[in-house]
Each structure stands twice: as C-alpha cells, then as structure tokens.
Amino acid sequence: MERLGDALLLVVLLTDLALLVTDRLSSSIRLVALQGVLLGLVPLALAHSFSGHLVAIVVGTIAIKAVLLPRILLWAIREAAVRHERQPSIGHLPSLLLGLAVTAIAFGVAGRLPALPGRSLPLLVPVALSTLMIGFLLLTSRRKALSQVLGYLVLENGIYLFGLTLADRLPLLVEMGVLLDVFVGALIMGLVVFQIQRELETLDSRELSQLTD
Amino acid sequence: MLLPALVLVPLLGAVAAYLDRSAARRSLWIVTCAALHLGLVATAWWLRPAPAGPGWLAFDPLGGLTLTLTSVVFLAVALYSVGYQRHEPLRGGRAYASCLLVFLAAATVVTLTRHFGLLWVAMEATTLATAPLIYDPADRRSLEAVWKYLVVCSVGIAVALLGIFFLASAQVAGAGAPGRALMLEDLLAAGPRLHPAWLRGSFVFVLIGFGTKMGLAPMHTWLPDAHGEAPSPISALLSGALLNLAFVAILRELAVLRAAGQGDFAGPLLVGFGVLSVAVAAAFLFGQGNYKRMLAYSSVEHMGILAVGAGLAGVATYGALLHVLSASLAKALLFLVAGNVLLGTGTKRTREVTGLARRLPVSAALLVAGFLAISGSPPFGPFLSEFTLLTGAVRSGATGVVVALLTLQALIFISMGSAVFGMVLGRPSAGTTPAPRESLWLVAPPAVLLALVLALGVWIPEGLRQTLAAAAAGLGGSAP
Numbered sequence: 001m002e003r004l005g006d007a008l009l010l011v012v013l014l015t016d017l018a019l020l021v022t023d024r025l026s027s028s029i030r031l032v033a034l035q036g037v038l039l040g041l042v043p044l045a046l047a048h049s050f051s052g053h054l055v056a057i058v059v060g061t062i063a064i065k066a067v068l069l070p071r072i073l074l075w076a077i078r079e080a081a082v083r084h085e086r087q088p089s090i091g092h093l094p095s096l097l098l099g100l101a102v103t104a105i106a107f108g109v110a111g112r113l114p115a116l117p118g119r120s121l122p123l124l125v126p127v128a129l130s131t132l133m134i135g136f137l138l139l140t141s142r143r144k145a146l147s148q149v150l151g152y153l154v155l156e157n158g159i160y161l162f163g164l165t166l167a168d169r170l171p172l173l174v175e176m177g178v179l180l181d182v183f184v185g186a187l188i189m190g191l192v193v194f195q196i197q198r199e200l201e202t203l204d205s206r207e208l209s210q211l212t213d
Numbered sequence: 214m215l216l217p218a219l220v221l222v223p224l225l226g227a228v229a230a231y232l233d234r235s236a237a238r239r240s241l242w243i244v245t246c247a248a249l250h251l252g253l254v255a256t257a258w259w260l261r262p263a264p265a266g267p268g269w270l271a272f273d274p275l276g277g278l279t280l281t282l283t284s285v286v287f288l289a290v291a292l293y294s295v296g297y298q299r300h301e302p303l304r305g306g307r308a309y310a311s312c313l314l315v316f317l318a319a320a321t322v323v324t325l326t327r328h329f330g331l332l333w334v335a336m337e338a339t340t341l342a343t344a345p346l347i348y349d350p351a352d353r354r355s356l357e358a359v360w361k362y363l364v365v366c367s368v369g370i371a372v373a374l375l376g377i378f379f380l381a382s383a384q385v386a387g388a389g390a391p392g393r394a395l396m397l398e399d400l401l402a403a404g405p406r407l408h409p410a411w412l413r414g415s416f417v418f419v420l421i422g423f424g425t426k427m428g429l430a431p432m433h434t435w436l437p438d439a440h441g442e443a444p445s446p447i448s449a450l451l452s453g454a455l456l457n458l459a460f461v462a463i464l465r466e467l468a469v470l471r472a473a474g475q476g477d478f479a480g481p482l483l484v485g486f487g488v489l490s491v492a493v494a495a496a497f498l499f500g501q502g503n504y505k506r507m508l509a510y511s512s513v514e515h516m517g518i519l520a521v522g523a524g525l526a527g528v529a530t531y532g533a534l535l536h537v538l539s540a541s542l543a544k545a546l547l548f549l550v551a552g553n554v555l556l557g558t559g560t561k562r563t564r565e566v567t568g569l570a571r572r573l574p575v576s577a578a579l580l581v582a583g584f585l586a587i588s589g590s591p592p593f594g595p596f597l598s599e600f601t602l603l604t605g606a607v608r609s610g611a612t613g614v615v616v617a618l619l620t621l622q623a624l625i626f627i628s629m630g631s632a633v634f635g636m637v638l639g640r641p642s643a644g645t646t647p648a649p650r651e652s653l654w655l656v657a658p659p660a661v662l663l664a665l666v667l668a669l670g671v672w673i674p675e676g677l678r679q680t681l682a683a684a685a686a687g688l689g690g691s692a693p
Binding site for chain 2: 113114115116117132136139145148152155156159162163165166169170171173174177178180181184185188189192195196199208209210211213
C-alpha cells in the first residue's frame, strides 16, 4: 500500500505543477477536481484497517472536493462566460520554475522536521508542504477572482494532506466540520465571483480597488 | 444541558428566522434569541455547569467572560437593528437574520470549546456567517470588502489549521503518552512533555492565522474595508465580538505554550505584532477621511494593545483581559453611534459632517463620550484597563514598549480627537436633509453600552476581579 500511496502523492504534485501552467479556467477546475479524487484515496493507502471512520472520510472528501466544489465553480464560470486567465502577472515558465523551487524548499523543510512516530508515507509531508506553497503561489500570482479561489482550495488541500499524518487521532466530527467549512467557504466565494462578474462585467479582481485610505 | 442549550438556542432561532416570511417577526426572533442567550449565560455564571459532551464544551473563566461580552454586544446590536431597519432597510432579509444567529451559535462554541479542532471549525463558521452580513449593502464597494474579507481571512484561518495540526504533532512526537488529541486539558497536563519544535511552529502559525482574523498588522488589510462598508450594526458586531474570538483562540494556544515552558518564545512575538499594530493604526489614523474606517483602525490599535498585554504576562495580562471587556464595549458603542451619524447625514466622509451637536444632540454626546472612553480618558473603563496593563508592563521591565505605546496613543488621540470634534462642533452644513428624530431604539443600546463602559471604569465588582484573576492565572498573568 505504501507504493500506491506515494504514487498517488506524486500525481498530486504533478497536478500542482500543471495548475501553474494552465490558462483555461475549466481545465484548472478539472485539475483541482482530480486532486480532490487523489486526496480522497490517500487515506486508503494510509489506513491500518477498514473502518466506518475511513469510509466517511473517503466518501466525504471525494463528494465535496471532487464533485460538489468543481460543479459550483464550473457553474460560476459558465454563468459568467469567462474562459481564460488573461495575462497572469507572471508567465508560464517563470511560474513553473517558481513552483519547482518551492517544491525543492518543501522537500528540504520536510526532511528537517522532527520525526513523527507511527506509520506514514515518506512523501506525505513534503507533498503536503509543496501543495500548500503552490496554492499560495497561485493565490498571489493570479488575477482572476476564480483562479484565486482555486489557489485557496489547493492551499487547503495541502493542509488537508498534512492533517492525514494525524490519521485516526482526530474525531470524525472535527474532520467533517473542516470539510463542511471548506465547502461552504468555497460556495460563498463562488457566489461572490458570480456577483463580481455581474457587477463589473469582468472576473478580474484587480478591478476591486476602490477601497483605499 | 445548559452548555448545549447556549449553542442550540441561536441555531434553532436561525432556522425559525429563515422560515419566517415577516420581517417584523424576524427581528423579534433575533431579539428573543439574544435575550434568551444572555439569560442562559447569566444562569451559567450562577450554576457553573459541568463540562458537556466528552469534555468538548466547558464553562471556564476566560470562555465565560468572552461569552458574556459577546452576548451583551449581540443583544445591543439586535435591539439597535430594530430601529436601524426602519430608516435603512436591510436587503438580506431572511438570510440576514439567520446568518446573524448562526454567528452567535458559532461564537458560543469558540468561547466554550476545549478542543482545538472544534475551535477551528467554529471560528471559520463565524467568518462564513458574517460574510453575507458585510455584503448586505449589495453595492460595488461592499462586494470588494467582502471579497477581501473572505480571501484574506480564509487563508489566514487555513494557516491556523496548519498550526493546530502542528500542535497535534507536538503531542504525538513528545515524550510519554500523547493524551487525547488537541484537548486543552490534555495539552496543559502534558506541559513540558510536548515536543518543543512542533509547539513553537504551531504557535507561529496559530498567531499569524488567528492574528489575521483578530486584525493584527500586517495581516489587518481586510479589517478597515469590512468595518467601513458593512452596515453599522454589523461593524459593531465585528469590532465588539468577532475580533475578540480570535484573540481568545490565540490565548488558548498561549496557555499551552506557557504550561510547556515556552512562554519566553511566545511573549516577544505577541509584543512585536502588538506594537506594530498600534504603529500601523497610528499611521493610518493620521488624516483619516472616513469616520467608519477611523473606528476600524482604532480596533487594530486596541487589538495590538491586547497582544502586547498577553505577551508580557504578569499584571499586564490581567489588564489585557480587562481591556477586552472595556475596549470592546466602547468600540461597539462607537460603531452604533456612527450608524446614527450615517443615517442622519448620509455620508461617511468626516469633513462633510459638521454640527452634530445641533442635528443629532444625543448621538453627538454619545460620540464624544465614546471617543473619550476609547482613547483611555478617565473615568471610563479603558483608562483603568490600559493603566493596569501599562503599569504591569513597567513592572515586567518593558519600559521601552510602554514609552512606544504611550507616544503612539498620544498621536492617535490627536488624530481621532480632531476628527470627532470637527464632526460635533460647528454649524450643520447647509442644504442637508433634516435629521431624523433619534428614536429610542437607535439611542438606548449605545447609551447602555456607555453606562457599562463607565461602570467598568469606576468599580470592578469582587466577583469580576476574581474571575479575571482566574482567567489570567492560566496565561501566566496575575491580579494587581
């Protein structure tokens, strides 16, 4: 199972890097959905035994991160009729290089972190930190409001992966609460994205710059 | 049953308000739930209920104090909203009423919970419940404000979640049995056995994450926009209740660090962010042209003061806890009065508002009294709490910090004072519409808050003193 788990995590890392060079918003959303499926499967590779808790996590994660959220975001761009991330503030190659640099840093940091006892996947912490930092990179380098929502979701995915190191130590109620909060948060952000489009005829969040001192 | 009821009453009220089609009855639902909630909180002080669930909710001094404050501010806001809606109808309707009550339920969980995971879930719920309230004006400016609020606070809170996971890692990686994951009691009992490196990392992320929600500089960028654009009752709720919730979350983590002997690591970080917040507030208050944003930056200032007090331990921490109460009540009062000014003049620009003393005499008096209170003038509560905090700081040897705070506060006093007196004095600008009559709904809630602020300045009851001392004791603080 360890092999499978690390393979899943490698694909997560690839989706992170792919997001950095994707311009089509609908493709970006599909990549985030794919990442949601992978995230839902990682707990299976980590589990000691089969339990109701495990089933709830796998089903809950896939339902929310891979099905519901992408559908809402796809709805928001369809209604708002936007297709492309126009002129990201940094180009493809620099942003990919930055992503790779951030990944290298994440692997370095993860190697230095004090060890956690118990069974875990060797790639779990490094991929969690890389995903987190690439999410932050997306959030800060993209201009479209929707791309920023995707950046937030990727960042949240990284934190979720890190949380898996704690596996069974968190109560189900808390894990479900976290998932629910992320879902409602992204739902409200999706609605705001829709409003921004209606209000400004553009999804560019740079247009939102009236409030200054 | 009392503790779950504190959460369930507002939650059920939220459902009822959502189902009710009559706007008048929805106001009634909000006020009823708020009054019932405050009654239950008072009963909890009387009965001191046992922890509920597997120790997930408990009524302790720190949680009890913040919960009481939240409940009082919420009731004042609920009553004020009744009058406010007659002049400025709220667009949100059913969603507005239920979001307001969901916020109260989530805030109750934040103050009472002993589980850091549940604390995070409830904290994020307060962000989500308040977002539609901020967007209530439904114009381009409030859209921008709510977008910044959602993105900045959600990312901040996500960072705090990472910090909470680090805290769980500190338990697992530490020596001895880890205890129940993320339960406050087990973390405090483990104390020095927690893994120090994970624990320090945890504090940094929790401080940055919840510090964003609390409005500490440089993560405060969402705060002036959200407070400035939200309807005034919501600004009062954000400033008087929401920011404190994030402070309480940081204090819970601080208690764990102090129990683990890492207080010397946490303290300077808190003091650093605190002083920076006061400095940033002083810079942006200078010549601030919008009176709601002025009050928002004043909130940044007071959150900074709280962080300094918590970081210095000793008497300063006791002073900080007292300051939570007095400054929050004063800020809620000021935002409610700012609502009256906005209703009466129709502008948020400080320079366009003149002659309030003639146009809105009661609100003008409340504004001046509120300004004197928040800037730390005797005989109001913030004077006593800041005095306690600063003398505590001097005793801890942080004279440099005290000098910096006093200098910055003098600057803030001048900036805010010239704005407030410019608004109150002079003759009403020509051509403005006649001011609405100041109805009791609009004036009584801030007046009651002012009375509480004044009471906290002249007399601290023995029971309150003991509760504050007990809450401070867990944070390395002590009563003067």
